[in-house]
Amino acid sequence: MSTEEHHHHDESYAELRTKALESLLVEKGLIATNAIDDVVRTYEQDIGPMNGAKVVAKAWTDQEYKKRLLEEGTSAIAEVGFTGAQGAQIVVLENTDDIHNMVVCTLCSCYPWPVLGLPPSWYKSEAYRSRAVVEPRAVLQDFGLELDPAINVRVWDSNSEIRYMVLPQRPAGTDGMTEEELIPLVNRDSMIGVAVVEPPTQKS
C-alpha cells in the first residue's frame, strides 16, 4: 500500500469520525453548529499573517512603537488590535545584521495565533520540530536561506504558554515606503524566522 493510498484512507476516516463527533455533541446540545462555523471562518479570513505584517510594518516606520513592541510585545500588539487564544503573552525577537532568530515548538506546535494565524504544515512537521534545535542552519537551507557563519543563530523553543514572533529586518530599498506600502512585503515565514523579507524590486 502506498503512502498516498494510506493517507487518503485515513483522511476519509478522519472526516467520518469528525462528522460523528460533531453530530453527537450537537444533538446533545453541548455545542452549537454556528459557533463552529464562526471559528472556522475567523481563522480562514480574519486571523492570519496579515496581522503580524501590520505589526512589523508599524515597527519599521515608528521607532517609539518598535521600542514598545520589543519591550512588551503583548500590549504593543494589542494596540494594533490583535489579542486572543495562543497569544496571552507574546515576545517579539528582533533580527539584526548579527543575530537571526527563529522559532520552533519541539513538544507540540505552539505558535502566536493572533499575529500569524494557524501554523503552516511545515511548522507542525516532525522534520522541523526535531531538527530546528539541533541543526538550524541546515533547516534554513531547506528554506533556501544560507546564513553567513558570522551571524548568531538564536533558536527559541516555545515550550511554555509564551509565544514568540520574529521582527524581521526591513529590506534595503524601502526607505521611501509608507507603513501601508510595507505591509504586503512582510511574509509569514520571515516572522517565524525561516525567511527574510525581500526588497520590493524582487517581488514583481
Next chain:
Amino acid sequence: MSTEEHHHHDESYAELRTKALESLLVEKGLIATNAIDDVVRTYEQDIGPMNGAKVVAKAWTDQEYKKRLLEEGTSAIAEVGFTGAQGAQIVVLENTDDIHNMVVCTLCSCYPWPVLGLPPSWYKSEAYRSRAVVEPRAVLQDFGLELDPAINVRVWDSNSEIRYMVLPQRPAGTDGMTEEELIPLVNRDSMIGVAVVEPPTQKS
C-alpha cells in the same frame, strides 16, 4: 481501518517483497535456495533455548563448570557445543538471593543466539526496549514477577557485540535431581531475566 487489517495487508506485502527479492537474487546466482532452507531449519530446530538450558543445568550441578562459565562465558558455553553468530563473546550473569539481572537491547534487539535462539517478539517490542532500562520492576510485573524491594535489579543494555545471558537461581526442591532432569525446568525467559525457574512440583 483497524490495526488488524493494516497488519494483515502489510504481512502479505512483505511476503510478496520477500518472494521478489529471493527470486531475483537466486536467478542472478547470488544466493542458493538450499542455503536459505538450511538457515531456516537450523533456527527452527537446532538453535534455541534448549541450548541455554543445558548450560544452566550443567552449571547448577558442576561447581567447577559454573566457575568457568561466570569467568569466561564464551569458552565455557563452547565446551557444551554452542558457538556461532551473535555469540562471539557471551557474558553470563548470575542471579542470587540479592541480585536479579535482566537483559535488554534498547538500540536493536541483540540477543545471544547460540544459547537462546532467535529472540521472542516481546524482547523485540518497543515496549520492552524502551521500558526495561527505566522501569525494570514495572516491566517484570508485566511478566507476573514481583521482586522484593531489597533485591538489587541489574539491567544490562546489550549495545555492543557482547551478548548477555542470565544464569537463573536453581529452584528449591531440586536437590536430588540430575543435570538431565533439570534441563526441562529451565525456561527461556529465566535466561533473559524476566522470569525465575519454578520448582518442578509447580510444573505439573
Next chain:
Amino acid sequence: MNGIHDMGGMHGFGKVHHEDDEPVFHETWEGRVMGIRRSLVKHDIYKPYNFRFSVESLSPPEYLSASYYERHLKATENAAITKGLITREEMDERMEYFRRNPDALPARREDPKESEQIQQITFMLQPLNRDTGGNPAFHFGDMVRARNINPLGHTRLPRYIRGKTGTVVKYYGNHDFPDIDMDGKTSPPQPIYSVQFDAAELWGTSAEENQLLFIDMWEGYIEPA
C-alpha cells in the same frame, strides 16, 4: 512523559517541505475539529489532564501516522468519552450511520449567544501572570542546570535540555506550572525564566557553530549550576 512528541534533536525525519500558498485548512473536517475543540473548552473536558497530555498519550506509531488535526480529533474524542459527554458505543453507531449515508450531514443547532461566547475565547486577552508563586530565586546572568526529571505525566521540560547548563536571561513573571502527574495532581504557579543554552552544551561536537538556544524554564525545572 518521555513520549514521541518530545522530538527535539531527533534525526531521521528528513527535509522540511514547504508548501506554497497553503490553505488554512486542507480539508473541511480539519476546520470542524478546530471549532469543536474550541467549543468544548467551556465543558472543561481536558481536566484533570490537559489537551496536550491527551495528544502526547497517543502511542508513538499512532502519533506519527496521524496529522496535526487527526491527533486533535483523537484527543478530543478520547477526552469527550472520558468525561462522559459521549460514549464509545455512540461513536461506533454514528460512524456506521455516516458510513452508510455518505451524503448525510450532522444536524444543525444554532445558538448566537454560544457563538458569541466562543468568539470571546478566540479574541480575549487572558494574561498568564499570576500573583502567587513567590519571588524569583534566579536572576539575569545566573548559571543554572536543568533538572533530570523523567515523569510519566505531562511536562514542558524536554529531554534534550535535561542535565544541561545554561544562563538565565529574563524573568517573565509567575505562570501556572504545567506539569501534571499521573494522578492528575497539579502544583501552584512558579517563576518562569528565559534560559539560554549554548548549542555546544546541548549537542557536543555535533552542534552547529555560533548557535544559541532559548527555552522557558519554570523555577522547578532548574537548580543552581
Next chain:
Amino acid sequence: MNGIHDMGGMHGFGKVHHEDDEPVFHETWEGRVMGIRRSLVKHDIYKPYNFRFSVESLSPPEYLSASYYERHLKATENAAITKGLITREEMDERMEYFRRNPDALPARREDPKESEQIQQITFMLQPLNRDTGGNPAFHFGDMVRARNINPLGHTRLPRYIRGKTGTVVKYYGNHDFPDIDMDGKTSPPQPIYSVQFDAAELWGTSAEENQLLFIDMWEGYIEPA
C-alpha cells in the same frame, strides 16, 4: 544517529505482551528474510554502512509500523539495491509478477557448497578481541562520564547514557569501534568496558529504587569524571 531506534527510556509504548509457545517464525517469509540476509553476508552488501545503520535509517513512522523482520527485509532490499546487486525496477517488475501469480514461487538454485559456507557462519566462533587499539586508559572503579555526542551516523552510545556519570566495572579487551560517520568512515579498534550507572543518575527522582544499569562503553565514549 538520534533515531527512533534509540528508544531507551521512552514512555508510551504500553505494556509488554508475552506470547506463549511462540513459533520461531510466525510467517514463512520471515524465515526467508533471515536466510537471505545471512546468505548475503559474503557479498559484503552492508559496507561502508552496516546492516544496523540501514535499519536505523528507516524513517520513524516506517520503523514503528514495521515488524522486526519487515525492517530487516527493507534494510536488506535497500542495501542490495545500493550495492547494485539488483535494481529498484527489477524489484517493481518482480513484485508485479508475483502479485499477478500468487501461486508462483521463486526459482530454486541448489548449491550444497554454498549452504555449507553459510552454515559455517551460523556456527563459527569469531572472537571480538583485537590485538590493536592500545592499552586501556580506564580501570576497575574509575568514575567516567559518557560523552555528549549526537552524530548523524551510526553509534552505540544511546541518548539516555550521554552526559551521565558511571563506574568502570570491567575491561573486556579491544573491539572494533562501531561508529560510522556519514562518509562511511570507520575508526580503529578501541578498549571496551562494562560501565555501571546508578538508575538515579540516569532518571533522577523517577528512577526505581535499588537499580543499576550496565552498558558497554568503548573508550571513545567516555572521559574521566
